[in-house]
Amino acid sequence: MRADAARNRELILDAARNIFAARGLDAPLEEIASEAGVGIATLYRRFATREDLLAAVATRQIELFERALAKGLSDPDPWEGFSGFIRAIAEIQARLPGLAQMLMIPCHGPEDERAAAIFQGYLELVARAKKAGALRDDYVPEDLPMLLMANAGLLRETSRTAPKAWKRLVEYLLQAFRCREQQPLPSPPTPTQIRKIMSQPTD
Amino acid sequence: MRADAARNRELILDAARNIFAARGLDAPLEEIASEAGVGIATLYRRFATREDLLAAVATRQIELFERALAKGLSDPDPWEGFSGFIRAIAEIQARLPGLAQMLMIPCHGPEDERAAAIFQGYLELVARAKKAGALRDDYVPEDLPMLLMANAGLLRETSRTAPKAWKRLVEYLLQAFRCREQQPLPSPPTPTQIRKIMSQPTD
DNA sequence: CGATAAGTGGACGGGAGCCTCCACTTACTG
DNA sequence: CAGTAAGTGGAGGCTCCCGTCCACTTATCG
Numbered sequence: 381m382r383a384d385a386a387r388n389r390e391l392i393l394d395a396a397r398n399i400f401a402a403r404g405l406d407a408p409l410e411e412i413a414s415e416a417g418v419g420i421a422t423l424y425r426r427f428a429t430r431e432d433l434l435a436a437v438a439t440r441q442i443e444l445f446e447r448a449l450a451k452g453l454s455d456p457d458p459w460e461g462f463s464g465f466i467r468a469i470a471e472i473q474a475r476l477p478g479l480a481q482m483l484m485i486p487c488h489g490p491e492d493e494r495a496a497a498i499f500q501g502y503l504e505l506v507a508r509a510k511k512a513g514a515l516r517d518d519y520v521p522e523d524l525p526m527l528l529m530a531n532a533g534l535l536r537e538t539s540r541t542a543p544k545a546w547k548r549l550v551e552y553l554l555q556a557f558r559c560r561e562q563q564p565l566p567s568p569p570t571p572t573q574i575r576k577i578m579s580q581p582t583d
Numbered sequence: 584m585r586a587d588a589a590r591n592r593e594l595i596l597d598a599a600r601n602i603f604a605a606r607g608l609d610a611p612l613e614e615i616a617s618e619a620g621v622g623i624a625t626l627y628r629r630f631a632t633r634e635d636l637l638a639a640v641a642t643r644q645i646e647l648f649e650r651a652l653a654k655g656l657s658d659p660d661p662w663e664g665f666s667g668f669i670r671a672i673a674e675i676q677a678r679l680p681g682l683a684q685m686l687m688i689p690c691h692g693p694e695d696e697r698a699a700a701i702f703q704g705y706l707e708l709v710a711r712a713k714k715a716g717a718l719r720d721d722y723v724p725e726d727l728p729m730l731l732m733a734n735a736g737l738l739r740e741t742s743r744t745a746p747k748a749w750k751r752l753v754e755y756l757l758q759a760f761r762c763r764e765q766q767p768l769p770s771p772p773t774p775t776q777i778r779k780i781m782s783q784p785t786d
Numbered sequence: 787c788g789a790t791a792a793g794t795g796g797a798c799g800g801g802a803g804c805c806t807c808c809a810c811t812t813a814c815t816g
Numbered sequence: 817c818a819g820t821a822a823g824t825g826g827a828g829g830c831t832c833c834c835g836t837c838c839a840c841t842t843a844t845c846g
Contacts, residue, residue: 382792382843408833419795424835523751526737530752533736534729541779542772548726549733551768556759565754569745576744585813588823611803622825627805787846794841804830811824816817 389426391416396437401476405434441479442494444472449501459514462505463554466524470531470550477539480532516559520568527553592629594619599640604679608637644682645697647675652704662717665708666757669727673734673753680742683735719762723771730756 381389395416399407409430413423427433452465473480502521509515530553531546538545584592598619602610612633616626630636655668676683705724712718733756734749741748 384843385793388793409835410833413795420834421796421836422794425793428835430834523755526748526752529737529740530733531736533734533739534732536736537732538772538776542776544769545729545772545776547769548771549729552726552756552759556755560763566747566750568751569741569748573741573745573748585822587813591823612805613803616825623804624806624826625824628823633804789846790844792841792843795839796837798837799835801834802832804832806829807827809825811822813820813822815820 385426388416388418388422392418392423392426392433393437393440396433397440397476397479400434400437401478404478407478409433437479439492439494441472441476442498445469445498446494448472449498449505452505453501458505458508458512459558462509462515463557465502465505466527466554467550469524469528470546473528473531474535474539474543474546477535480528480535513559515557518565519557522568522571522574523557525574526568588629591619591621591625595621595626595629595636596640596643599636600643600679600682603637603640604681607681610681612636640682642695642697644675644679645701648672648701649697651675652701652708655708656704661708661711661715662761665712665718666760668705668708669730669757670753672727672731673749676731676734677738677742677746677749680738683731683738716762718760721768722760725771725774725777726760728777729771 392412395412399412399415403411409423410420412433413420416423423433427436448465448468451468452461455461455464502524506515506519506521510517510519527550531549534546534549595615598615602615602618606614612626613623615636616623619626626636630639651668651671654671655664658664658667705727709718709722709724713720713722730753734752737749737752
């Protein structure tokens with residue numbers, strides 16, 4: 381790839397992050413191109429479909445997830461590590477409201493190596509917190525995507541008007557995840573179902 | 584209004600419920616018109632804007648809410664009454680996935696008399712459950728719209744593939760609402776904020 | 787520096803959906 | 817049973833966005 385093309389690719393990804401975050405995932409690609417200062421054809425040449433572009437943007441945000449995970453894993457208290465990680469992920473969602481949906485992509489399964497590593501690390505956090513008796517043992521890893529989908533729905537409505545509302549939801553859920561006298565829970569969706577959901581078009 | 588016009592109005596509302604539920608709130612109005620067997624002009628004459636149509640459909644579904652409320656209020660156990668109501672509302676959402684967002688409309692404040700009555704009844708359920716020491720006392724009425732927005736987000740992603748996933752979310756939240764050794768919660772959005780959110784275009 | 791192929795911008799055709807307009811139809815009234 | 821105004825359908829103009837095409841530009845390499 382030619383040097384100028386590579387530069388443009390970066391410009392497009394920056395613009396896409398901003399526009400998607402501000403306008404939602406169905407923002408016109410033309411707007412992204414013009415924000416990036418390139419023609420629409422350039423964008424299409426790099427990213428044949430909207431999904432390709434979304435995937436590239438998501439991949440780029442993965443660094444934020446890595447930082448959150450590292451922080452969680454380094455916390456000596458298993459519950460603090462786990463809950464801190466959840467809070468951090470939810471906050472990333474909240475910071476980029478339009479991207480909220482999309483940010484679930486890297487966090488449930490092995491798309492690429494880095495995503496897989498994050499997922500592994502997350503499983504480790506879960507295991508530790510359960511072992512310490514802090515996390516209820518009917519918690520399943522799929523409960524995180526569940527939380528993220530729910531949070532995305534809340535953010536969708538509240539991000540403009542009550543930008544902190546998500547915190548309350550997350551705290552409620554964290555308290556529910558905490559080990560106590562538990563009521564039985566309905567069984568969660570299977571990992572296969574989750575995968576299917578994630579792979580379906582983001583409409 | 585002429586008799587035939589009234590009939591058509593009903594046909595349109597039926598069609599709108601079906602199409603919105605199946606295709607989402609941004610389904611083409613033309614499709615609704617054709618499902619109803621009327622011309623597009625007829626639809627526009629009755630409902631000048633998409634919002635008018637949505638509001639009319641929502642108003643019609645209000646009966647479901649009334650039934651759920653009556654059941655909750657007649658339950659001798661305050662916690663069962665409250666939690667049963669929440670579950671019922673969430674289930675209505677789940678049954679009409681596309682409408683999920685919209686169904687929050689009648690349930691937060693006095694748009695009309697019936698909606699106001701439901702809201703009052705809900706407050707009563709909350710008061711009873713708190714008094715019985717079953718519902719945590721930092722629960723606020725705005726936590727229901729919060730739950731519904733979150734649930735809408737989850738349904739959006741899962742309704743096709745894991746149509747029961749919402750149950751798990753609701754149970755987690757109900758368990759969190761339950762009175763226990765509580766952690767402090769972030770403060771909820773104010774009723775004013777909620778109202779503002781509800782009145783903004785449903786995009 | 788000149789050849790060349792990768793890269794680029796913006797015009798353009800096409801499709802989808804919104805909403806209006808208007809000539810035609812039909813329920814109601816006296 | 818006629819007059820009338822409310823009601824109706826669907827064509828058509830409009831806007832927005834998609835994705836392609838092609839003549840022009842420019843980085844790179846020998």
